[in-house]
Amino acid sequence: MRRILHLALHDSRLFLARRENFFFMFIMPTMFMLFFSVVLRGGGPTDVKVFLQVVDADDGFLSRAFIDQLETGQFEVTVLDAAAADTTAYLRRLVIPAGFTDDVLAHREVKLTLTKSAGSDLQYDAAAEVRLRQVQARFLGALVRWGRTAPDSSAPAAVPVVAPADRDRLLALLAAQPVVTVDQEFAGTGRPVPSGAGQSVPGMLTMFMVMTVAIGGAESLTREKLGGTLSRLATTTFSRGEILGGKLLHLGLVAMVQAMVLMAAGQAIGHWHLFGIDFSWGPHFGFIVLGLVPYAFAVAGLTLLLGGLFRTTQQAESLGWLVGMVLAAMGGCWWPLEIMPHGAQVAAAFFPTYWAMKVLHGVVTFGHGLDAVGLPMIVLTIFGIVFAWLGARTMKVSG
Amino acid sequence: MTPVLEVRDLHKVFGDLTAVDGISFSVNEGEIYGFLGPNGAGKTTSISMICGLLPPTEGEVLVMGLSIAEDPRGVKRLLGVVPQEVAVYEELSARMNLEFWGGIYGLKGKALRERVNGLLAQVGLDDRAAEPVKNFSGGMKRRLNLAMGLVHDPQLILLDEPTVGIDPQARHKILDIVKQIAADGRTVLYTTHYLEEAEDLCDRLAIIDHGSILAEGTVAELKAKLGEGSLLTVQGGFKAPELAAAAGAVAGLQPVEIIDGRGMLVVGRDGPGVSNALSGLFQAGLAFDDITIKEPNLEDLFLNLTGRELRD
Numbered sequence: 001m002r003r004i005l006h007l008a009l010h011d012s013r014l015f016l017a018r019r020e021n022f023f024f025m026f027i028m029p030t031m032f033m034l035f036f037s038v039v040l041r042g043g044g045p046t047d048v049k050v051f052l053q054v055v056d057a058d059d060g061f062l063s064r065a066f067i068d069q070l071e072t073g074q075f076e077v078t079v080l081d082a083a084a085a086d087t088t089a090y091l092r093r094l095v096i097p098a099g100f101t102d103d104v105l106a107h108r109e110v111k112l113t114l115t116k117s118a119g120s121d122l123q124y125d126a127a128a129e130v131r132l133r134q135v136q137a138r139f140l141g142a143l144v145r146w147g148r149t150a151p152d153s154s155a156p157a158a159v160p161v162v163a164p165a166d167r168d169r170l171l172a173l174l175a176a177q178p179v180v181t182v183d184q185e186f187a188g189t190g191r192p193v194p195s196g197a198g199q200s201v202p203g204m205l206t207m208f209m210v211m212t213v214a215i216g217g218a219e220s221l222t223r224e225k226l227g228g229t230l231s232r233l234a235t236t237t238f239s240r241g242e243i244l245g246g247k248l249l250h251l252g253l254v255a256m257v258q259a260m261v262l263m264a265a266g267q268a269i270g271h272w273h274l275f276g277i278d279f280s281w282g283p284h285f286g287f288i289v290l291g292l293v294p295y296a297f298a299v300a301g302l303t304l305l306l307g308g309l310f311r312t313t314q315q316a317e318s319l320g321w322l323v324g325m326v327l328a329a330m331g332g333c334w335w336p337l338e339i340m341p342h343g344a345q346v347a348a349a350f351f352p353t354y355w356a357m358k359v360l361h362g363v364v365t366f367g368h369g370l371d372a373v374g375l376p377m378i379v380l381t382i383f384g385i386v387f388a389w390l391g392a393r394t395m396k397v398s399g
Numbered sequence: 400m401t402p403v404l405e406v407r408d409l410h411k412v413f414g415d416l417t418a419v420d421g422i423s424f425s426v427n428e429g430e431i432y433g434f435l436g437p438n439g440a441g442k443t444t445s446i447s448m449i450c451g452l453l454p455p456t457e458g459e460v461l462v463m464g465l466s467i468a469e470d471p472r473g474v475k476r477l478l479g480v481v482p483q484e485v486a487v488y489e490e491l492s493a494r495m496n497l498e499f500w501g502g503i504y505g506l507k508g509k510a511l512r513e514r515v516n517g518l519l520a521q522v523g524l525d526d527r528a529a530e531p532v533k534n535f536s537g538g539m540k541r542r543l544n545l546a547m548g549l550v551h552d553p554q555l556i557l558l559d560e561p562t563v564g565i566d567p568q569a570r571h572k573i574l575d576i577v578k579q580i581a582a583d584g585r586t587v588l589y590t591t592h593y594l595e596e597a598e599d600l601c602d603r604l605a606i607i608d609h610g611s612i613l614a615e616g617t618v619a620e621l622k623a624k625l626g627e628g629s630l631l632t633v634q635g636g637f638k639a640p641e642l643a644a645a646a647g648a649v650a651g652l653q654p655v656e657i658i659d660g661r662g663m664l665v666v667g668r669d670g671p672g673v674s675n676a677l678s679g680l681f682q683a684g685l686a687f688d689d690i691t692i693k694e695p696n697l698e699d700l701f702l703n704l705t706g707r708e709l710r711d
Contacts, residue, residue: 003503010499017490228486232547235450235480236503237472 003238007246012253014220021216025258029208030265036200038275049076050128053090057082060101061167065174066139070094073135075128092116092128105148105162112136137181142173197269197279202360203333205262206353209292210327212258213299214306215320217251221307222316225396234397244304244392251300259292284363291359291373294380298352301387308394327353352383401464403428403555403586404449409458411444411610418444420610421458426555426588426603431581433601434590435697441610442590443483446559449588450480462555476504479553483560485540486547489533493524493543496532497550504551518546522576538569545573549580556580558589562596574600594697606701613704621700628667630695631676634660635687645683652676655703663702665695 015021052075056063059081071077080088082098095113103110114132116125146169148162224230233243263281270279281288306323310316328334330344331353337345348354355376362372402425411419419441426432434442447453449460451471460467460474467474487496497515501507506514519525522542532540545561558577562570577600581587591597597604598618605615614621631652633642642662646652651671655663666676673692680687 006502010502014488014490228482228484229488231452232480232482232486233503234452235475235478235482236500237475238503239472 003242004245004249007233007238007243008249008253011220011247011250015216015250015254018216018220021212024212024216025254026261029204029212029258029262032208033201033204033262033265034269034274036204037197037269037277037279040196040200049074050124050131051076051078051091052128053078053080053088053093055080055082055085055093055095057098058096058100061162062101062104063096065171066096066100066135069135069139069174070132073131073138075131075135090115090117092125094132104143134181138178139174141178142170142176145173146170197266197277198365199336201262201266201269201279202357202364203328205259205266206295206331206356206360207324207328207333208262209255209258209295209356210299210302210353211321211324213251213255213303214324214327215317217254217300217303218306218310218320219313219316221247221304221395222310222313225307226313230397240397243397244388244395247307247395248297248300248304248388248391251303252296255296255299256292259289259296263288280364282364282367284367284369287363287369287373288360291363291377291380292356294377294384295352295356295359297384298380298387301384301389301391302352304391305387305394306391308391308396327351330354332357352380355379355383400427402426402461403430403463404432404588405461406445406449407459407461409445409448409460410456411441411448411453412456418610419448419455422605422607422610422612423458424605424612424615426586428586429581429584430602431577431587431589431600433597433604434588434607435592435594435597435601435604435701436590436607437592440592440607442607443559444610445607446480446557446588446590450478450557451475476551477554479548479551479556481545481548481556481558481561483563485537485544487532487540487543490531492529492531493519493535493546494528496543496547500547501550506551514550514552518549521579522546523572536569538565538572541565541569541573542576545576553585555586555588558587560590560592562591562593570596598697604697606697606704608701608705614700618697621697622695624700624703628665628695629673630655630693630699631664631666631673632689632691632693633662633664633680633685633687634689635685636660637662637685637687641683641685642680645680645685648683649676649679652679655699663699 016025052070054067054070054077056067056079067077067079085093085095093115095115097110097112100110114129116128146166148166221230230243234240238246266279267281268274269277270281302323306316306320310319330348330351332340332348333353337348337354337357340348359373359376362368362376366372404426406425407423409419409422410417422441422445424432434445436442444453448455448458449462449467451467451474454468462474462477465474465477488499491499494515497518498511501511501514516525519528522545524539524542524546527535527539532543535543541561545558548556548558561577562573565573574596577587577589581602589596589601601618603615603617604621605612606621607613614624616624637660639657639659639662642657643654646654646657646662646664649671651667653665653667655665657663664676666673671679677690
């Protein structure tokens with residue numbers, strides 16, 4: 001083991017002696033992480049208004065009060081009358097039926113209809129539903145506090161009359177702090193889609209762990225193979241296993257150092273709220289590190305395989321980039337997997353980046369612990385073993 | 400006395416190609432043994448099998464009595480390999496390179512520092528020891544390449560064309576270092592396709608081509624295989640059979656190579672003498688445009704053995 005460590009530390013020193021590797025490891029990933037966190041900051045429907053077309057077939061004072069509540073409830077409302085509704089396109093449409101005000105005042109059941117077009121965004125549709133429930137609860141709460149008694153049921157045809165002062169009292173109740181609020185929370189198997197820094201920080205970490213090692217490591221292995229230092233090592237008392245073990249350990253160490261650099265960068269971004277970004281690694285920092293160790297192993301194995309396959313340093317540089325990009329895209333490092341087509345989501349499971357992202361989202365976004373990292377760790381270890389085995393078979397040590 | 404290196408009936412076959420075809424030789428302590436042959440003759444493949452990089456298809460390699468097949472680690476500890484390519488870490492300094500390779504063999508602390516300092520001085524790089532190797536000239540890199548093979552003070556040093564691609568001055572420096580290594584009691588196996596190097600450096604030589612040893616011995620012994628005397632080269636408008644017939648009529652004149660328009664003949668010391676030999680050829684009615692007379696060298700021997708020049 002001492003000999004393997006000797007080789008791994010030497011290779012790591014060599015890796016850092018190359019200025020371009022220093023740039024790729026420290027400067028570029030940090031910049032990317034910061035940039036994407038800023039660009040994606042506040043993304044998703046959480047902080048933006050959701051478009052909602054309202055067909056007000058009632059046009060009574062209660063329907064107008066309800067629409068006012070929609071506008072204060074994070075909706076971008078467009079109001080149409082019933083006649084214009086047939087000729088106007090929409091993403092989401094809420095229909096307030098004729099007689100809404102009278103029916104509510106008469107304590108009769110009223111149905112509001114929310115319709116979504118085929119082209120509407122699922123995330124924004126979900127947000128619209130939740131916000132509509134919130135407005136509904138707020139509106140009903142105010143009505144209850146308004147305290148109007150039900151009209152005489154023996155005279156159903158009578159139209160309730162509301163005095164102006166009484167109307168003003170209802171509007172004041174609607175403007176006041178509500179008694180009942182509806183909070184939203186995803187339950188069961190449904191999960192929020194990571195967005196903003198919650199997506200970009202884990203994504204950049206996962207991507208650069210593979211990019212830095214695959215490009216720099218494969219290029220370095222190819223250079224050693226072509227330059228003769230690898231076969232020179234094989235003429236020493238080091239066995240082939242020790243040489244490849246040293247290379248694997250070095251590559252794994254580089255991957256973990258890259259992870260630590262970006263974890264520190266993510267921590268700094270969240271701690272100082274740089275550019276208003278809100279991010280935290282959460283309470284289970286240790287599980288993140290634990291989950292990333294087999295990922296580093298998988299990345300090291302993959303790089304050994306690439307180093308064995310590449311014939312020139314130019315190949316290593318260009319194809320290393322390509323491999324890193326494909327792994328990042330397919331593993332969900334650039335965008336949430338939830339927005340990818342179903343087939344791509346299934347295919348993602350065959351990429352180690354997917355399992356690394358699963359660790360990070362499980363721990364960081366969903367706040368889980370060991371239960372989130374157990375299965376990914378096993379899968380990533382299997383990836384590592386397979387890649388390292390293939391790499392050992394492919395890598396030509398003896399010139 | 401057990402030879403430091405003993406190679407027995409070594410073969411290496413790659414598919415249809417026989418790269419090494421049953422070579423056997425031994426090298427004694429303190430000896431510089433040369434492998435002289437053109438590119439592709441099988442020199443590097445032989446070295447690769449001797450140092451354990453390639454498994455032989457057949458045959459055996461013994462270093463100080465230890466078999467590389469049975470005890471590779473034990474044998475490798477005794478070997479210092481200097482590959483044909485400059486296998487150094489360009490980003491690191493000369494000192495760092497030597498320290499790394501010394502560390503590979505378990506050297507550390509003061510012993511490593513002293514050894515590295517000594518080597519840097521020996522190869523003339525002590526004043527540039529802290530500089531990245533990528534700034535070095537080709538000759539300096541070659542010297543470092545050599546020093547890296549010596550850092551653990553091996554018993555047997557395998558040098559595979561260590562002077563390829565460098566200027567005469569740098570080559571001279573490397574040859575001096577190799578002589579010094581041998582003078583210190585180390586054994587050297589030296590491959591080259593440069594005749595002058597082989598003649599100047601090696602105590603004994605094997606001439607190798609197409610994976611086989613064609614001749615072996617000291618430089619004097621090898622030259623003697625052509626016969627003592629002078630080498631006569633003639634060029635003119637004659638046909639090969641005409642010259643062969645004329646030479647056959649002159650006692651003591653041995654043909655080395657004869658083709659249309661050109662012939663190489665050895666005039667034995669006990670033979671007719673150069674003047675008489677030429678007279679004999681003229682009397683046969685041959686006319687020459689150019690006549691060269693010289694002492695035979697290893698190039699001529701190689702030509703005699705293979706029918707082609709060493710640098711073909």
